[in-house]
Amino acid sequence: MAAEVSMRGITKRFPGVLADDRVDFEVEAGEIHALMGENGAGKSILMSMLAGVYQPDEGEIFVRGERRSFASPLDAIDAGIGMVFQSFKLFPSLTIAENVVFRSEPTKRGLIDRAAANRRVSDIAAQYGLAIDPTQRVDSVPVGVLQRVEIVKALYREARVLILDEPTAVLTPQETERLFDVLRALKSDGRTIILITHKLGEVMAISDRVTVLRDGRNVAQLVTAESSPAEITRHMTGRDVDLSTPPPANPPGEVVLDVRELTVAGSGERESVSDASLTVRAGEVVGIAGVAGNGQVELAEAIIGMRRTSDGSIRIKDRDLSQSSIAERRDGGIAYIPEDRHAVGSAGTASAVDNLALGHHRSAPILQRGLLSRGAMVEHAKRLISRFGVKIASPATAVGTLSGGNLQKVVVARELDYRSPLLIAEQPTRGVDIGAIESIHRELCEYRDAGGALLLISAELSEIMSLSSRILVMFEGRIVAEVPQAEATEALLGLYMAGHEPDEPHRPGTFAALERRTAQKGAAQ
Template sequence: MDYVIEMLGIRKEFSGFVANDNITLQLKRGEIHALLGENGAGKSTLMNVLFGLYEPDGGEIRVNGKTEAIHSPNKANDLGIGMVHQHFMLVDKFTVAENIILGKEPSKFGVIEKKQALAEIQAISDRYGLKVDPNARISDISIGMQQRVEILKTLYRGADILIFDEPTAVLTPQEIKELISIMRTLIKEGKSIILITHKLKEIMDVCDRVTVIRRGKGMGTVNVPETNPQELANLMVGREVVFTTEKTPANPGKDVLEVKDLVVKEARGVESVRGLNLTVRAGEIVGIAGVDGNGQSELIQAISGLTKTTSGSILLKGENIENKKPRRITESGLGHIPEDRHKHGLVLEMSLGENIALQTYYKKPISSKGFLNHKEMYSFARKLIEEYDVRTSSEYVAAKALSGGNQQKAIIAREISRDPDFLIAAQPTRGLDVGAIEFIHRRLIEQRDEGKAVLLMSFELDEIMNVSDRIAVIYEGKIVAIVKPEETTEQELGLLMAGSGKAETGEKSHV
């Protein structure tokens, strides 16, 4: 068999915790091979071993049939292995070209050959249909385009084997389609790809084979045409997974959030929210559907106090909260699961216990007379870790050591445990596996059934349709329609999100 990569019986431990336990993965030449598993199952660890970021404690790695010791990413690059990381490793202030050539600068007599580098980068970009401007500054381009820069960086270094770590977790639906097209082009050009993903639909659409790992152990490799999403989900989680969230009809009560004629400007001074009106009632989940960049992020930041409003009003339980400090707003009854868990949700260097206490550290019993009670803080953290199934070896480990899904569970535990009257859930399942998604959807519906008001913002239309009681469609900074999920389709929502379709529905009638 023509394998370009063979990882045989790989074992990796961290302070006694076994992240990879005798895992085998074999990549054929010219295939897209999915690596599937729950958050924290050991997928990224396995690929970091292949890329030379970690050294294995056991097992063997063969590249094109030859046993290799991959002690560093430079060694991996020399062997033709490139990795596109989930969290991009780019310098914001540098241009695309400067990021790509960093560490591999073409030079002559000690002078960097910029023209040569630009020509090479443009040629690679054109060949694979990446459409990247080499002169653009990283801080000025979209997340999807930044990912293409990471792909270009690996190709510039001569990679024939590409590892994609959760590549669609931060992309819009359109960017996902474009990425899949790019991956297919790479395969046609003779490359081989390992795709780490939680998204079963993507595996069924684009992959040839899939290796499943569960809690650090290999569950086997199957041919994608011979399986289905339900089988893969059950194999990954170890139980029957329910894809549709069961819920009774909503029984909405009083208005909890009232947004009236809201205007918010983005960093460049351009209006991103333009006279927006929205109401969320107790005992309902309102989903915000829209293409990324239509003002939904700025709307949520304005409600939570992370950005200033220009005009209009935001009422939480009848109290004006616009332009108030975030702590004042949270104490008024708001819980916030932020869109970016690293930027606004966690302090990655701090322990998990400290992160869980971030919203309540100054209150009893965690704090008394200005002093932290560490025993109470970590005791409270242990309780939530167990209740919300946060997979961690200890409440004392740094938040950065957890997988993305377990980081998200910790944030959700912290916010819901405060018993807020109004909960914002922005991209709550981004980058999560089906088991974690099922868990979080159930928690959101529990909040609704307890009489809380929930505002859900997601780019996943199936999530919006599955969880929401009403759907508010946002386009160019305004709510252009409010529909019920049972009375619309994803196709109709797509048209509304693109600015065509029904006119705005009156908020006063709570349609």
């Protein structure tokens, strides 16, 4: 039998970049196939050609043995191929059902039949365990629901092959498990899943086979059950990768960040952040764990000055910055890696030179006699691009054309290079490959050992647990627990994150009592 999808000798060039170089890629019907590689290895570009977004310069595409050529995503979906992109393609002001049926609306007497659309979307969602309300507006639902909407949208158009690009990058662990249940149900129904991801644990848990790209070439095709994370990593990077974190070189020093009773108003009655107090010392990493939407982002934005506070104080060393502007807080010693690298962390149409100079343009060597030195800006960009391994055609390239992981490297490089006393890092390794994770973790540890204070917010519990000396857990806008690294486990943190709050802040030995209370609650229910 012919493969469900076969791509042969696929080559794609962009100005100054050979994205894919004679790539062969084959997927069997009814399998979950992982496509892996470092940032810029050509994964998303290869799948975008299969989905009709780009056309290959060379090579052939076969779907169920028939040679096909896709001039647009509409051509690909007609052939049964749908792609869910990292950045969702949805209309915020429309309902879920309206987004799903757009351009393929059911009609009745010449008019759009909204009731039929709602029923059809509900039926598809129920069939595969995708919990969505078709009548909700897209701009009112969390990101995990948006992921499901994109999948339903592809299934509504009868996609037999579903391509998911970094589908868990913005999902909580619980949402990831629900997504995997959906993918298994799709596989049981005979659908074919292609999963672009950097997360080795997920690949080992969900995939049947793995294809690895490196520098635009196919370097390995593996049966997942017969492989290992170490083997896949070696194919991806060409070397062994060590994600172990060295302990701090010195004990924590003076308090750098002192937040007292901080409160941030929410959109409804509940406050986004309620009475939060924390400290971060020089040479210390304090992690914040929590399910998305429980106030972590609002807390970070309040500290940097992007969000107004209704109560509380923020001090950097001996300076009260509670009423200061963003620029004054930056000058006062705060660097910031935001969660949204596109909308907040970078200017997509500007070059890497300009993006990497942001903030540094107020001082030498970039600022010389009151004027910007273009030569110094270029040298500054080249240094950081080399240090962080950013894959880019040239420093003059617009950063909006970079892969998500390479754009993340640009943002992390710029903020670490400030050498500010405090660094707030939100999801610093989201969407980056395992080699880049190793590099970013190393840079963060070097920052810590040089006396920097790091407030780390991450959806990856393994990252929080490996880097942090202390872990704070947020639930519904409140800091409900403080756990030393030595006592932290995913099970313990997960209980706090789910709202099983102890009667007092976490202390050694309270885990057993917490488990007992959780069991008692379950029995009572």
